[in-house]
Amino acid sequence: MKHIYPYSLLVLVFLLSCCKSETKSEVQISQPEKPITSAHQPKPFNISDFESHVDTLISQMTLEEKVGMLHGNSMFANGGVERLGVPELRMADGPLGIREEISEDNWSPAGWTNDFATYYPAAGSLAATWNPELAYTFGNSVGQEARARHKDMVLSPAINIIRTPLGGRTYEYFTEDPFLNKTLAVPFVIGIQDNDVMACVKHFAVNNQETNRGTVDVLVDERTLREIYLPAFEATVKKANAYSMMGAYNKFRGDYLCENDYMLNTILRDEWGFKGIIVSDWAAVHSTVKTLENGLDIEMGTPKPFHEFFLADKLIAAAKAGEISETEIDKHVKRILNVLHQVKAIDSTGRTQGSLATQAHFKDAYDIAAESIILLKNENNTLPLQLEGVKSIAVIGNNATKKNALGGFGAGVKTNREVTPLEGLQNRLPKGITIQYAEGYLERYSKNENDQKEEVTLQGPTTIDQLDATKLEEALTAAKTSDIAIIFAGSNRDYETEASDRQNLNLPFGQEELIQKVLEVNPNTIVVMIAGAPYDLGTIKDKSHTLVWSWFNGSEGGNALADVLLGTINPSGKLPWTMPKHINDSPAHATNSFPGNESVRYKEGLLVGYRWFDTKHIEPLYPFGYGLSYTSFEFSDIKTNQTEYTDTDILSIKVTIENTGKFDGKEVVQVYVSKPNSKVERASKALKAFTKVHVDSGKTQTVSLEIPIKELAFYNVDTKSWEVEKGVYILQVGNSSRNIVSKQKIRVTE
Known part of the structure; x- marks a missing residue:
């Protein structure tokens, strides 16, 4: 089946700044002008x-x-x-x-420049x-x-x-x-x-x-x-x-x-x-x-x-x-x-020459980072930051200055540019606002000297989670004496690393205690998580009014994050995995089938990720596909091209999206499918189509999504082939696996 990618891109204006400092932004953005779609075709194997x-x-x-x-x-x-x-x-x-x-x-760097x-x-x-x-x-x-x-x-x-x-x-x-x-x-x-x-x-x-x-x-x-x-x-x-x-x-x-x-x-x-x-x-x-x-x-x-x-x-x-x-x-x-x-390695005639660490590639890294950041919570519309009357901002947390291009066990990147969150704010905030930085917590591991990371083992690095009294006091002082506090917490590529699975969902280095104490002295605090995997954020979610999720986000990560916090970019990221409330809610752990010993049996079967949570009616902390925006969207006029299909047909769904808020933004339309009364075990729903669309404030867009009916097939182990079961299917349209706004029935016939 041919996959078409009808995704609108943010069209950006890319300008070089005159500033020579590596930490200053050289990537500028503008509002999108028109959608861009593409269906990239592979080179043939000749x-x-x-x-x-x-x-x-x-x-x-x-x-x-x-x-x-x-x-x-x-x-x-x-x-x-x-x-x-x-x-x-x-x-x-x-x-x-x-x-x-x-x-x-050997693995030693060659020392090239x-x-x-x-x-x-x-x-x-x-x-x-x-x-x-x-x-x-x-x-x-x-x-x-x-x-x-x-x-x-x-x-x-x-x-x-x-x-x-x-x-x-x-x-x-x-x-x-x-x-x-x-x-x-x-x-x-x-x-x-x-x-x-x-x-x-x-x-x-x-x-x-x-x-x-x-x-x-x-x-x-x-x-x-x-x-x-x-x-x-x-x-x-x-x-x-x-x-x-x-x-x-x-x-x-x-x-x-x-x-x-x-x-x-x-x-x-x-x-x-x-x-x-x-x-x-x-x-x-x-x-x-x-x-x-x-x-x-x-x-x-x-x-x-x-x-x-x-x-x-x-x-x-x-x-x-x-x-x-x-x-x-x-x-x-x-x-x-x-x-x-x-790849033209033997006869190199016409072979691509390539380019390295160019401004265009930094822009590529920025574009990805800018669309990846997820707004998890935003009570009272605290974000984007309103800077009128703000004279000082406390920036707290080791992750505000932590660099992740290198680290851990496995592949990293040697780069001349990695803009940290602190540098991103320094680049973007008006000059009249004072930034008070406090490290807040120390990145410390057990069984080591001078706070150096222990050798990575299959059990994972063990952290020291007791806060340093001096660092804590510095953080609280900065928070008390600033109009706004932003905590950059989470993880890093030493803690999340190849060759080692984590021991639990706990935030390392005493960060949860730090966040709670900062919230007590300055309720006007924004919490930003920088990590690559789920953590236990239950208490933080309950006690903080604003929660943002970012990632190990590349050379321009700090600038992209600052642009989201300031509203130059409207966040449009969605979770690509389920964030559980408790580790035993996750299927591999609920079935006691991780990590195994000499062998591991995947007892959860088909019910991986949200399939488990939704089928078993287990409430996650945040569901698969979840992510907020600075604006609001409404779906309407959801229609299919027909109501009955054969297994050679293509199901087309049209959805109208209205931006009912004050900001231009992007939304992801997600289509999940379920099969009631199936003759085989199935999850309660499974993602089968999605599209990302930009909609200006007050405007509407109508998008089309296609699902080849063959995409609904299950693997028949008896016939060793894919089979589309006949009967009624339910299409569920929403913007996360748990926020379904419309359900439609279709029938697959002979």
Whole structure:
């Protein structure tokens, strides 16, 4: 089915300021002039165009040269064959932007001075925009930076489903919903690959926890696998022509995923028609012959002699001993040569040159950040800030100055620009307003000296949550003596990190106590959370009148956040996951099926995220899809193009949105579908369409959303096929999974 992305974008005017300071804004904005829509098409996979050349190259290679292409020859490249003009396949981490250059044989920085890159918002931020056009912008922008650094592959996007709020990589993944996931993943991949660079979609698959990630055996039923955990991966193959896929660390039904015949061959290649290459996660390979025969193409790893990899000397020995055929080896080499041709790495004629850390890319980062910020609570219309008569503002919290481009375990970005929230306010506030900054709390971890972070373990970093008396007093003094207080709290990329799941939903570093004490001395306090995953905000929600959610939001994050607080930008972000009141309300924890030990069984089945909360009638703290605005919207005239459909039809829904408030703004129309009296288990509702629309104050817009009836299918495990059940369906239209304003019945017939 063809996906069309009818999303209006904020049209921005981009000006360079004359100020030389890096912290000053160089990104200016204006109000949108007209909607922009786009349906990005993937580049075709034209293997036949260079098949004869590939065959000739392989015929001229020695066994050793072929095997050299199947494993890492440095930390981020495989082996090339220089004498035949076959280059190394050069890779770069990319979830937050292009990682700095590291040494050839270890993780130490290479020490380059020309590898400063744009720091892009984290994937959770992108998902909160609910804007596939910005997903394309993100992919296209980071793809340009990859080419400027002469890379052939970007290890991104990471699209695993968010199964638990405690996941260490929740900030790096998109969402808990498979439809939102695939709708963002497809344009992201197309955007990367439009620049003659491979997107490496990861981590395939069911890689939903960091605890025991290298050994845990994931057990999930087939229908749940197909309906929840695989749709985004499938879409990147079928709709985006993804050139590469990364095998995950964990096992699936007994076999490691980098040697899993069912996942890599049966599903990925045979069923979906994947033509690209499969790369291992680093040090995720555990065998030689089995790994190659079951589908992996390139083994990458952590520092050890590269010839000791499973697909290095061991593979040469296996081939010479007759344990594996050279024909099998040729098959994998051919795949690699095909994708190298596809991105013009062998014949570089006309290849994209790219650009790095440009003003245009900083603007891309700003655009994403600006649409990602979520207004959770705004009693008495405290926001946007009214500055008349305001002489001083207290800015409180370590997160006001914390930088997140680097940190934690895993990929970061070396950047020359990361505007913090404090700097953003300094850039945007009138000069006559005094800012009093107080750190408020110390970012402290146990089992360390001099407040340095402990080594990351699978149990997660343990924080010291006792407030420092001096820091607390400084914060309270600033709050008492200022007209307005803004607390920047939440998390950071040392606390939320790859290789470690969090222990609980508690805010670290004593922040909850700090917030309560500041609220007591200055009720005119705005609380801003900066984090990538849910936290227990119940008490803060009850006691504060204004609550904003921001993210690890890239090079321009501080400016974007300041513009939202001041009303230059009307917030339009929506939660891409459910924020629970208690951890045991979340399905993986309610079923006591996280994190497991040697194995983990996904007992909640299909009821992941909001599907669980809505089906089980559990009230979340904030629901999936939730987010307020400085204005108000009303939906009306909700109509379908017909009332009866067959499974080959396309359902069209028209919705009129009126902006009844005083600010221009954007709203996300969300369409959920339910199937009463189904013959199979189903969630009470599932997202099947959405669109983001800009509406001027006092104006109306009518939008159309399309749902191919095949999108309503369930996976029939008996027939091993997708089936559209006949009968009545309920369309539920709203602006979150819990705020449904209209329900309509349709019928699917033979």
